[in-house]
Amino acid sequence: MKIPMLDLDKQYETIKEEVYTAFDEVFTSKRFIGGDKINELEDKIADYCGCSEAIGVSSGTDALLISLMALGIGDGDEVITTPFTFFATAGSIYRVGAKPVFVDIDADTYNLNVDLIEEKITDKTKAIMPVHLFGQMCDMEKINEIADKHNLYVIEDAAQAIGSEQNGQRAGSFGDVGCFSFFPSKNLGGAGDGGMVTTNDESLAEKVRILRNHGSKPKYHHKIIGGNFRLDALQAAILLTKLPHLEKWHYGRKKNAEYYDKKLANISKTPFVKSNNRMIYNQYTLLFENRDEMQNKLTEAEIGNAIYYPRPLHLQECFSYLGYGKGDFPVSEHAAEHVLSIPIYGELTKNQQDYIISTIRG
Numbered sequence: 001m002k003i004p005m006l007d008l009d010k011q012y013e014t015i016k017e018e019v020y021t022a023f024d025e026v027f028t029s030k031r032f033i034g035g036d037k038i039n040e041l042e043d044k045i046a047d048y049c050g051c052s053e054a055i056g057v058s059s060g061t062d063a064l065l066i067s068l069m070a071l072g073i074g075d076g077d078e079v080i081t082t083p084f085t086f087f088a089t090a091g092s093i094y095r096v097g098a099k100p101v102f103v104d105i106d107a108d109t110y111n112l113n114v115d116l117i118e119e120k121i122t123d124k125t126k127a128i129m130p131v132h133l134f135g136q137m138c139d140m141e142k143i144n145e146i147a148d149k150h151n152l153y154v155i156e157d158a159a160q161a162i163g164s165e166q167n168g169q170r171a172g173s174f175g176d177v178g179c180f181s182f183f184p185s186k187n188l189g190g191a192g193d194g195g196m197v198t199t200n201d202e203s204l205a206e207k208v209r210i211l212r213n214h215g216s217k218p219k220y221h222h223k224i225i226g227g228n229f230r231l232d233a234l235q236a237a238i239l240l241t242k243l244p245h246l247e248k249w250h251y252g253r254k255k256n257a258e259y260y261d262k263k264l265a266n267i268s269k270t271p272f273v274k275s276n277n278r279m280i281y282n283q284y285t286l287l288f289e290n291r292d293e294m295q296n297k298l299t300e301a302e303i304g305n306a307i308y309y310p311r312p313l314h315l316q317e318c319f320s321y322l323g324y325g326k327g328d329f330p331v332s333e334h335a336a337e338h339v340l341s342i343p344i345y346g347e348l349t350k351n352q353q354d355y356i357i358s359t360i361r362g
């Protein structure tokens with residue numbers, strides 16, 4: 001039985017009509033840049049995340065980049081983050097001229113180990129960039145406490161965590177800014193690239209809005225330098241058709257995760273979800289001593305699988321100038337060598353799940 005890592009076919013069938021209608025609306029209005037669809041999506045995402053402001057941008061990566069720019073972080077500054085994440089997290093820090101400073105992760109959740117943050121703070125540290133990996137939030141109470149004490153900004157990389165909660169509060173509403181991605185494999189995925197910045201700070205939101213349009217305000221007058229970081233109206237229109245389904249899709253993933261948890265707990269480390277967290281299962285990630293063997297077995301059985309992430313960022317060639325080496329972040333390194341993610345999308349059938357489970361157990 002062939003099972004892809006992500007199958008968007010069934011999802012598309014359920015929203016096809018709405019997507020066509022939305023496309024037609026954009027073409028008829030001919031507002032391809034800016035316009036009502038962007039404004040409506042921004043209002044709805046702000047609401048969904050429990051924030052007063054949301055600004056649509058060109059990708060999750062650009063959400064991180066423009067947030068750093070808007071906060072004035074650049075040359076000589078340091079930003080604390082995790083080495084066990086997608087490249088964009090640290091890549092964006094580098095691109096504004098700042099230095100990524102890594103802190104190891106917690107072995108249970110794969111998120112930043114908050115007990116190791118303070119020892120990395122120097123007089124150059126300007127921000128902490130926690131990543132809510134796989135759809136579970138970092139310990140934001142502790143991170144905000146540290147940030148307050150040392151007068152640091154908090155930039156949440158919530159690319160994998162739209163709708164995740166901690167003590168009933170949504171991801172993207174804890175930090176100075178939250179950064180979201182609409183990459184097709186995220187729980188709310190577009191038909192291409194897209195992203196969103198959330199904040200409760202009105203003047204910061206205004207700055208992001210100006211920066212996303214070359215720093216232009218009023219038009220053709222530039223006090224600051226930005227870029228083209230705009231979200232397309234067509235993407236916004238598609239995302240608006242998908243947003244009303246998001247909670248149902250989260251629920252489908254959760255149900256599948258519960259079934260896997262039950263059937264795989266005694267053979268692998270299944271995702272550990274803290275009791276005060278709502279996890280949206282952007283990924284369902286297992287841990288195996290014999291990971292590579294297990295991966296081969298799944299691949300041979302035509303079951304989609306993926307390693308997020310096989311090489312921690314402190315060991316990437318492009319970051320060798322930072323001077324880190326093997327052994328510096330043992331928990332991240334162990335995770336990189338042993339994690340394996342399996343299909344979790346809500347449309348998976350029981351039959352498919354049973355096949356995946358028996359292949360892993362067999």
Ligand SMILES: *Cc1c(COP(=O)(O)O)cnc(C)c1O
Nearest residue numbers: 059060061086088159160181183
């Ligand atoms: C997907 C992702 C990003 C980047 O988002 P894009 O929209 O692909 O640019 C950043 N950080 C994390 C943790 C991600 O998973």
